[in-house]
Amino acid sequence: MPIQEGFRNQRLTVVPRRVAADAQARAVTRRLMVTDCGYYPDAADHLVNRPNGTAETILILCAAGVGWAEVDGAQHRVGPSTAVVIPRGAPHSYGASKDVPWTIWWCHMRGTDVPELVEGIGATASRPVIPIRRLDRAVALLDEVIMILERDHSPASLTGAAGTAWKLLTQIVLDRAMPAPGDPLQRAMAYLAERLDSTIRVADLAALVGVSPSHLSALFRRATGGGVLAHQTALRMAQARHLLDTTDATVASIAREVGYHDPFYFSRHFKRMHEASPTEYRDRAKG
Known part of the structure; x- marks a missing residue:
């Protein structure tokens, strides 16, 4: 079941670490697995600080409002239709603007293929914020990941969430490679x-x-x-x-x-x- 943590109408689900560890031994989910995901609307006072980083790569999609992210000691603004990608192990903190708090969709991912997918996106610890050209499509895919993992954490669901997350990342790669209208x-x-x-x-x-x-x-x-x-x-x-x-x-x-x-x-x-x-x-x- 999703865990509630204080933002009105939020959604949040966390794969138990024992289940995640078992999934890392299976064919598909050892390559990419979503371990945590959620949706925080109008997330006033949202603040996270992880000086030692995490074991997963984090993708935060800002759908509205404004936030910030500090990665490896450098702070970056995160506005609508952008995403911040925080590499595994990178010290970081992030939070919502006090004046216009962000609405975010997010997930944590691990797996052998995640670093290559992040490299394809073009995100690095020094340049973690990337534009999202098709916000509606990215939100729909993250919503699907959340819905799958809200249902259960069975091997089939973890595989389905991995496939949808793969689609999200590769779609971002494609969108960044293709030209913007009018250029x-x-x-x-x-x-x-x-x-x-x-x-x-x-x-x-x-x-x-x-x-x-x-x-x-x-x-x-x-x-x-x-x-x-x-x-x-x-x-x-x-x-x-x-x-x-x-x-x-x-x-x-x-x-x-x-x-x-x-x-x-x-x-x-x-x-x-x-x-x-x-x-x-x-x-x-x-x-």
Whole structure:
């Protein structure tokens, strides 16, 4: 059952440490496990001080109001639509603003994969506060974690909570990698997606969105792992697969629609990427 600790309408559940220790020996939960989680609305006078840190990594999502966190001796403001990630073992304290106390969703996590997931998020002890682009989605996932663990602490529930927490962390990784609406990378990606049948030089695209070609290429590599032309090719191939799956259009007409005027070149390129020609891909999909 959830434990009540003094904030009106709060939710809080703690996995017994014996149960958590047993879960660390099981296949999934040894990689990631939620040991504590909760929701503190309008948490006036909330204050936590842990000079020796904790055995878990802590994620605190601020949904409204303002708070602060001191990690490794440096204090940081925590506002709406941000999260603070406190690494395992880091000395820390945190609390709510006196004037506009925060509303937070939070969880403690342990497991062999947690450090890599935190690294993917980009949070460190020196820079623990990160923006949350889709607050509604993050809150929904933390709410699901709490609901699962409020029900019971069975192996199945611990596994379900781990899966949802994994989804939360990887979604934050994805959101931080993808461009914000209106920024140069987002506008460049939208331009390419709307003009699959056109050819554009990287220099022209960079000028269109107001950055240098080298900077635009760096933005694409950081977000997608490849350059501008690689992203354009991936978009074209995704649309080609969609047309092969959902229409009876000829390979030649699909090639033209996705920017390849030579259907034989398109087919060779498609086969190199998919280990099947467009016709073979279509036949295999129908089977």
